[in-house]
Every structure is written in structure tokens, then in C-alpha cells.
Amino acid sequence: MPGILVIAEHDGEQLNPSTAKAVACAAAIDGANIDVAVFSTAGGAVVDQAARLSSVSRVLSVEAAANEHALAAVLAPQIAELAADADYVFGPSTTFGKDLMPRVAALLGVNQVSDIMTVEGDRTFTRPIYAGNAIVTVRAPEGHPVVGTVRTASWPEAGNDGSAAVERVSPSAELPSHTRFVELQSGDSDRPDLQTASRVVSGGRALGSAENFSIIYALADKIGAGVGASRAAVDAGYVPNDMQVGQTGKIIAPELYVAIGISGAIQHLTGIKDAGTIVAINKDEEAPIFEVADIGLVADLFTAVPELTEKL
Amino acid sequence: MEKILVGLKRAVDYNVRVRVRNDGSGVETDGVKMSINPFDEIALEEALRIRERGEATEVIVLSIGPADAQQQLRTGLAMGADRAILVQSDAELDALDRARIFHAIVERETPGLVLLGKQAIDDDNNQTGQMLAAIWGRPQATFASKLALQDGKARVTREVDAGLETIEVELPAVVTADLRLNEPRYVKLPDIMKAKKKPLDTIPVDDLGVEPSPALQVTHYAPPEPRQKGIMVGTVGELVDALKQKGLI
Numbered sequence: 089m090p091g092i093l094v095i096a097e098h099d100g101e102q103l104n105p106s107t108a109k110a111v112a113c114a115a116a117i118d119g120a121n122i123d124v125a126v127f128s129t130a131g132g133a134v135v136d137q138a139a140r141l142s143s144v145s146r147v148l149s150v151e152a153a154a155n156e157h158a159l160a161a162v163l164a165p166q167i168a169e170l171a172a173d174a175d176y177v178f179g180p181s182t183t184f185g186k187d188l189m190p191r192v193a194a195l196l197g198v199n200q201v202s203d204i205m206t207v208e209g210d211r212t213f214t215r216p217i218y219a220g221n222a223i224v225t226v227r228a229p230e231g232h233p234v235v236g237t238v239r240t241a242s243w244p245e246a247g248n249d250g251s252a253a254v255e256r257v258s259p260s261a262e263l264p265s266h267t268r269f270v271e272l273q274s275g276d277s278d279r280p281d282l283q284t285a286s287r288v289v290s291g292g293r294a295l296g297s298a299e300n301f302s303i304i305y306a307l308a309d310k311i312g313a314g315v316g317a318s319r320a321a322v323d324a325g326y327v328p329n330d331m332q333v334g335q336t337g338k339i340i341a342p343e344l345y346v347a348i349g350i351s352g353a354i355q356h357l358t359g360i361k362d363a364g365t366i367v368a369i370n371k372d373e374e375a376p377i378f379e380v381a382d383i384g385l386v387a388d389l390f391t392a393v394p395e396l397t398e399k400l
Numbered sequence: 401m402e403k404i405l406v407g408l409k410r411a412v413d414y415n416v417r418v419r420v421r422n423d424g425s426g427v428e429t430d431g432v433k434m435s436i437n438p439f440d441e442i443a444l445e446e447a448l449r450i451r452e453r454g455e456a457t458e459v460i461v462l463s464i465g466p467a468d469a470q471q472q473l474r475t476g477l478a479m480g481a482d483r484a485i486l487v488q489s490d491a492e493l494d495a496l497d498r499a500r501i502f503h504a505i506v507e508r509e510t511p512g513l514v515l516l517g518k519q520a521i522d523d524d525n526n527q528t529g530q531m532l533a534a535i536w537g538r539p540q541a542t543f544a545s546k547l548a549l550q551d552g553k554a555r556v557t558r559e560v561d562a563g564l565e566t567i568e569v570e571l572p573a574v575v576t577a578d579l580r581l582n583e584p585r586y587v588k589l590p591d592i593m594k595a596k597k598k599p600l601d602t603i604p605v606d607d608l609g610v611e612p613s614p615a616l617q618v619t620h621y622a623p624p625e626p627r628q629k630g631i632m633v634g635t636v637g638e639l640v641d642a643l644k645q646k647g648l649i
Contacts, residue, residue, distance in 0.1 A: 099562070159567070160530065161539055183560040187542045190495065190530035199494040199616050202525050216624070217523050218418040222427050225620040232614045266570040267539045270555065274563035283561065311649065319579070329545065329559045329580065335524070336579060338561065344648045354417065361624065365648055367639070382630040383642050395636040400649055 089119045090175040093148075095167060095192075096126045096138050097158070097184045103137040105284045106180030106238075108245035113238040114178050115143040115246060116207040123148055124252070125170055127155040127163055131256070139254055142247035147254045157269035158184055164191035165261035171196060174233055178204075181237035181339075182283075193235035201226055201236040215239070219335045220358040240283065241341035241362045275328050277315075279305075282331065285314030288342040288363075290333055293320035294349025294371065294389060301326055303390070304348060307397045316340070318350045334359035349389045352377025369393065401512030401549070401571065403458045404447040407502060407529075408476050410469040411437040411522040420623045427621060436472045439517020441479075443577040445584040446547060447515050448480045455549050458482045460509060464501050466490050470600060477595035478587040484598070489605035495523075496613035499531035504608040506536060511572060513554065518543050518576040529576035539569035543578040 092114040097104040107124070114122045124138045125148045138147045148170060154162050167188075171177045177192060179185035181203045193200040206214045211228040213236065228234040282288060289311075291304040301321075308315045316333040317326065333340060335355040341362035348369045350356060357380055360366060368381035369392050378384040385392060412418055413433040420427055436444075447459045461476035463469040464487045473484035487501050506514065519526035533540035541547075541556035545564065548555045549571070558565045559578045633639045643649045 160542075161533070164534060183543060183558075186526050187530065187540070190527035191534040191540065193527070194496060194499060194531035194534035197496075197613070199496045199613055200525070200527050201616065202527065212619075218412070218427060219521065219524065220624055221418045222420045223622045223624055224618045225622075227617045227619055229614040229617070264537075264539070266573075267541075268568045270566040270568055272560075272563060272565045323580065328563065330561060330563045335521075336519070344643075361627070365643075365646060366627075366630070367643070369639075378630075378632070380627050380630075382628070383639060384630060384632045385634075385636070385639050386632070387636070392636050396639065399636060399640045400643075 089121045090117055091173060092117060092120050092122045092176040092178060093171050093174040094122060094124045095177070095179040095185070095188065096124050096134065097180055097182060098126065098128070098134040100128065101133060103134050104180070104182070105245055106182045106185070106240045107138065108141055109240045109243040110178045110180045110238040111141050111144060111246040112243045113204055113207065114176065117176065121145055125150060125167065127158070127166065129153055129156045135254055139252040140248045140250050141252070142250045144250050144252040147252050148257045149254055150257055150259065154263050158188070159267050159269060160188040160191045161264050161267045163188055164195055165263065166259040167192045168195040169259040169261045170257065171233060176234045176236065178236050178238055181239050185237045189235055189237050196233050196235060198232045198235055201228060201234065203239040204236050205239050205242040219354055220361060221354070239339065241339045275330055279308060280312065280314040282314040282316050282333070283338055283340055286342055287311055287313035287344040288316050288340060289313045289346045289348065290316035290318065290350060291321055291326070291348050292318040292350030293324060295321060295326055298326045303393045303397070307346070307393055310397050310400050313346070314342070318356050347377050347381070348393055350377055351375045352380065401456045403460060403509055403511040404450060404456045404513045404515060405506060405509055405511035406440070406444045406447045406459060406461050406476070406481065407514070407516035408440045408444065408461050408463045408472050409437040409517070409520045410434055410463060410465050410472045411520050414438050414521060420621045424620050424622060434468070434471070436475055437517050437520045439519060439521070439577050441584045442579065442581050443515040443517050444476055444479055444481065445582045446577060449582065450549065456512065460485060460511070462487070462502065462505055464489060464493065464498050473600055474595050475587060477598045477600070478591040479585060480591070482598065484600040486600065486602045487605050487608065488602050494613050494615055495525050495527035496531055497610070498528045499535055500610045500613065501605060501608060502528065502532045503535045504610050506532070513571060514574045516576055518578050529574050533574040536574070539573040541567055541569050541573060542576045544575050545578050545580045547575060547581065
């Protein structure tokens with residue numbers, strides 16, 4: 089029975105939904121026996137949330153002051169120790185997991201399977217390369233643990249009907265003091281989280297300014313959507329980096345994605361290809377976004393978007 | 401600090417739309433334009449700016465790959481790097497192989513800072529910097545959008561899902577560059593001429609005695625599933641109707 093260790097992502101209060109997605113991927117492996125490791129200062133709600141995830145058999149709670157902030161250099165040696173007998177070690181393919189898991193893989197002496205889209209069989213997965221222009225089937229070698237990150241847009245969240253046992257564990261690995269957390273600047277917003285929202289409205293460079301993004305927010309708020317942006321809009325300083333959707337930003341899979349004033353560079357399309365329905369509004373009828381849009385409207389966004397907001 | 405070591409990967413150019421071969425054996429790379437991985441170019445620009453501020457004395461660029469990777473190293477020298485090292489290997493290398501090779505060069509050169517891109521746009525792995533930091537037993541600061549050096553430490557602002565995180569790491573450390581760290585300079589013709597005279601050492605990979613990693617085996621390449629062809633609507637009213645029809649609003 090393959091033992092799978094999933095590393096939980098959380099902010100101290102809430103388990104990040106990417107954890108439930110990584111668990112769903114783990115559960116796709118035949119005969120999976122899943123442990124979830126939660127690193128925190130004092131366990132609490134995040135441990136309880138992890139214990140409720142479907143198909144998890146144990147939650148390993150690692151409680152220590154050093155685990156207050158998710159620093160890869162601090163967490164990796166502890167995970168490598170917990171993973172000593174694991175066949176698979178999975179983390180989410182979020183900035184948390186992308187930072188952490190390769191460090192774990194190197195300590196375990198293996199390569200990592202990044203951005204797992206599907207489980208194809210024993211140690212075999214698919215994953216995207218070249219900004220999603222090719223999908224490769226990858227087989228990890230026998231006799232070594234498999235370390236992977238799970239592409240969150242490819243997986244549903246595991247359910248919440250579990251009741252896993254919780255065990256406190258204390259790895260003995262020596263922890264470095266060379267890395268110190270200073271601060272997190274977070275754009276607090278009442279809007280749905282971009283990565284988990286079922287509807288997302290995104291704006292591009294054609295918005296022209298930070299002020300003009302207000303029409304994007306107004307539409308998003310009318311339909312209860314999260315708000316995203318193209319790289320061009322982020323680079324131009326219209327919106328903060330955490331709103332970027334695409335190859336190097338967030339990869340999302342909402343039921344409805346509305347792209348406004350976004351031309352549709354391949355790097356952006358990579359971030360939305362799993363969206364249920366893509367709507368594009370753009371003045372330029374030649375814009376590549378229309379090649380992937382399910383519903384396209386060639387129009388001036390400054391008149392069309394307020395009109396759409398009003399009519400919805 | 402004396403030296404900064406920068407990784408430059410030779411990769412298919414950013415503007416090329418890569419296609420999968422019909423037989424699923426790989427992607428078409430014959431005759432395709434190759435460039436420095438754009439994130440590595442940003443890493444190099446940052447190293448050059450640190451040297452220009454007087455906070456380092458030498459910038460060394462390293463590439464691991466075929467002999468043709470000399471082209472990318474020459475471009476790096478033309479941008480302003482002082483010297484270049486090519487670890488020559490024609491084999492398919494995984495990220496852990498690259499990290500181990502990188503580490504062998506780190507042991508020879510003992511840099512105060514290693515800079516490289518957060519990911520290569522060919523395999524999109526996003527692993528090598530983190531693995532190097534692990535093997536080296538040193539700090540890592542990935543996805544950097546701001547980097548400041550002071551008193552033997554680096555203060556790095558990182559682009560994370562929740563916003564911007566700042567961490568402080570003791571040097572030497574590995575920093576991986578994100579898009580907004582800087583905008584790389586353009587190379588001028590006289591710099592290209594000058595770069596031809598700068599030293600470029602080639603080291604056969606076997607000379608480093610690095611143990612090969614347990615390789616991931618890629619068994620098949622496929623194009624992505626195409627999306628269904630969509631419809632065009634003429635007015636906002638029609639758009640609203642179409643959304644209603646699909647039950648989306």
C-alpha cells in the first residue's frame with residue numbers, strides 16, 4: 089500500500105484549498121494511504137481542517153516556533169525526515185509548494201515531477217511543459233520516493249467527510265537560522281480568492297490605468313467574481329502582482345472567466361485553459377484571445393463593460 | 401562580496417510557439433530560435449547592477465548544456481558578465497543533475513551570491529535554484545522582485561500567491577529571479593565585439609565527477625487538448641443571452 093505524505097499549505101488559521109486538491113491527486117493513486125503533514129506553531133484549526141479531508145488516514149502535526157512562517161529552508165529538512173518511509177511526497181503547485189518541494193526533493197536525492205495534471209498509473213503522471221504547448225507523460229524511477237507538486241487547476245478539492253487521526257510528531261532535524269521572515273504585504277480583499285473563485289473577471293493593458301480598473305471591479309462585484317489581470321496590466325502597475333494570471337502567475341480554473349482588454353498571449357492562455365467558459369471582450373477582432381474564447385464580443389470595453397454590469 | 405555566479409540556460413526563444421512532433425517523440429526544436437531563458441537574463445541583469453553599485457567585483461555566467469550554449473554565454477558576456485563557464489553535456493539532464501553540476505562549480509568558485517531564473521520556459525520545472533540551495537546547505541529566496549544587499553545579508557521581496565513577502569537571508573545564498581525584478585538591458589554592437597575577447601572556459605561534464613540523478617523518464621509528448629470552437633456575439637445584449645443560455649448567470 090503506497091504511503092503518501094501531503095504537505096499542507098495554510099496561513100495559520102485556514103487550510104489553503106490547494107491542500108485539498110493535493111489530497112485529491114494523492115487519492116488517485118491505487119491503494120493510497122495518505123498522511124497530511126501540517127507545520128505550525130500550535131496546531132489548532134488547520135489541523136482539524138486537515139483531519140476532515142476525505143481519504144486522509146493520519147494528520148501529522150508538527151508544532152514548533154520555527155514553523156510560524158513557511159520558510160522552505162526550515163520546513164524541508166523536517167519533511168525529508170518525515171518522508172523517510174514514504175513512497176510519494178506531494179505539495180501543491182502554488183508559490184508555497186514551488187518554493188518548498190524541490191528543496192525536499194534534493195534532500196531526498198530525487199528529481200521532482202512538477203505540476204501534476206493526471207495520475208496515469210504506477211509512478212506515472214502527465215504534466216505541462218513549454219507553457220502548456222505540450223503535455224508529457226513522465227515516469228518516476230523505482231526504488232526512490234516520488235516528489236511532486238500538484239497543478240491545482242487540474243484537480244477538484246477532496247471532500248470534507250473524513251475523520252483522520254491526529255498525531256503530534258517532532259522531527260529531530262537540525263533547523264537552520266540563516267533565513268528570517270520579515271513581512272508579508274497582502275492586498276486584503278473582500279472579493280472571492282482568485283485561485284478558488286468559480287467566476288473570475290480579468291483586465292488587461294487596454295484598461296489604460298489603475299483608475300480604469302474600477303469598471304472591472306464593478307462587474308466582478310455584480311456577479312460575485314474574483315479579479316485577475318494579465319501580466320501587461322501588472323507590469324504597467326495597474327494592479328498588484330498577486331492578481332497575475334498566466335504561465336508565471338496563477339493558473340486558475342473558474343467556471344466562468346471573463347477576459348477584458350486582454351489580447352491573449354500564450355503565457356496568459358496557459359493560466360486559463362481549464363476554465364469552463366471563457367468570455368472575451370476586446371476591441372481588436374484579431375486578438376488571439378478570441379481563438380480560445382467560448383463567447384467573443386468585439387467592442388470598446390469602456391462602453392461594453394458598464395453596459396454588461398448593468399444588464400446582469 | 402567578490403563573485404556572483406549566474407545561471408544561463410539555453411532555451412527555445414520566448415516568442416516561438418513550440419509544436420509537438422507528430423509521433424509524440426518530443427517537441428520540434430530543429431531550426432528553432434534559441435535564446436537565454438528570459439528569467440535567467442533578468443538574474444544576470446540584477447548581478448550586473450549589483451557589481452555596478454560596487455557591491456561585487458566579478459560576475460560569472462554558467463551554462464550547462466551542449467557546445468551551442470556558448471552563444472548564450474557570449475550574449476551574457478556582451479551584456480556585461482566578466483567571464484563564462486560552459487559545463488558541456490549533450491545528455492538530457494534533469495533538474496537535480498543541473499543542481500549538482502551547479503554545486504560543483506559553486507565549490508570551485510565560492511561565490512557570495514548565486515542568481516538564476518525562477519524557472520526555465522522550456523521544461524517549466526521551477527526546481528534548479530531550490531535544489532542547489534538544498535545541496536549547498538544555504539538559504540534560498542525564490543521568485544524575487546526586489547533584492548538589496550547589506551552586512552552580509554540579502555533582503556529579498558518575493559512574489560507569492562498572497563502578495564509580496566520579504567525575507568532576509570545570510571550570504572552566500574541562492575536567489576531566483578521573477579519577472580519584475582528588473583528590465584534587462586539591450587546588448588550593443590561594441591559590447592558584442594568586446595565579449596569575444598572575454599574568457600569562456602569549457603569543462604566536460606565528466607571532469608566534475610558528479611553523480612547522475614535517478615532520471616525521470618518521459619515516455620510520451622502530446623499536444624494539449626484543443627478547446628471547442630466558440631461563438632461571436634454582436635452586442636452586450638446577445639452576450640447576456642448567451643451567458644443565460646449556458647446557465648452561467
